[in-house]
Amino acid sequence: EPEVTQTPSHQVTQMGQEVILxxxxxSNHLYFYWYRxxxxxxxxxxxSFYNNEISEKSEIFDDQFSVERPDGSNFTLKxxxxxxxxxxMYFCASNKAKGSRNEKLFFGSGTQLSVL
Amino acid sequence: QKEVEQDPGxxxxxxxxxxxxxxxxxxxxxxxxxxxxxxxxxxxxxxxYTYSSGNKEDGRFTAQVDKSSKxxxxxxxxxxPSDSATYLCAMIFPGxxxxxxxxxxxxxxSP
Numbered sequence: 001e002p003e004v005t006q007t008p009s010h011q012v013t014q015m016g017q018e019v020i021l022x023x024x025x026x027s028n029h030l031y032f033y034w035y036r037x038x039x040x041x042x043x044x045x046x047x048s049f050y051n052n053e054i055s056e057k058s059e060i061f062d063d064q065f066s067v068e069r070p071d072g073s074n075f076t077l078k079x080x081x082x083x084x085x086x087x088x089m090y091f092c093a094s095n096k097a098k099g100s101r102n103e104k105l106f107f108g109s110g111t112q113l114s115v116l
Numbered sequence: 117q118k119e120v121e122q123d124p125g126x127x128x129x130x131x132x133x134x135x136x137x138x139x140x141x142x143x144x145x146x147x148x149x150x151x152x153x154x155x156x157x158x159x160x161x162x163x164x165y166t167y168s169s170g171n172k173e174d175g176r177f178t179a180q181v182d183k184s185s186k187x188x189x190x191x192x193x194x195x196x197p198s199d200s201a202t203y204l205c206a207m208i209f210p211g212x213x214x215x216x217x218x219x220x221x222x223x224x225x226s227p
Binding site (some may be wrong): 004041092107 | 161164217
């Protein structure tokens with residue numbers, strides 16, 4: 001089965017540093033997402049991306065966050081100046097079609113971000 | 117008011133047991149309901165998807181939705197040790213693509 005690939009699996013950074021989390025969505029998918037899960041908390045939506053622009057974003061996704069699809073395959077999440085509370089597992093996801101039926105959303109295995 | 121509530125567990129059962137996992141929600145605008153399974157250090161994996169009240173069956177799994185009570189359930193028959201994971205309910209508003217997740221229930225099936 002096709003997979004969403006995320007790198008690195010674990011990222012440790014100092015508070016205030018910039019981090020870039022990388023994802024390779026499934027090749028024929030058109031919609032891309034970032035979710036995060038703070039330890040012991042719910043999986044939370046951050047942002048969705050389609051046709052090279054953000055289509056939806058949550059309150060969490062403030063000016064410190066940005067997303068990019070720099071080429072035809074990668075999808076990145078950048079955090080400009082990390083804070084301690086950004087420590088979480090970040091999941092990338094993709095699917096073929098948006099919509100109320102939210103066709104099967106494929107998640108990657110996540111990047112565990114630890115901000116020290 | 118929290119939108120989606122789920123008992124975190126852990127729920128421990130012996131192999132072969134019938135498992136019942138539940139979620140309640142507060143916003144009646146949710147129209148589409150999913151159950152995801154999440155193994156340790158992995159991303160969520162879609163198990164079941166439904167959009168109408170009633171039951172939907174897929175192998176050993178049955179998803180049940182009661183929109184009038186704002187209550188959804190996942191039943192697992194003949195549970196296996198490989199079913200040990202965290203089960204997340206998730207919901208979506210019509211016209212949107214973002215999921216609202218419950219906190220997840222950890223299930224442990226012992227051989």
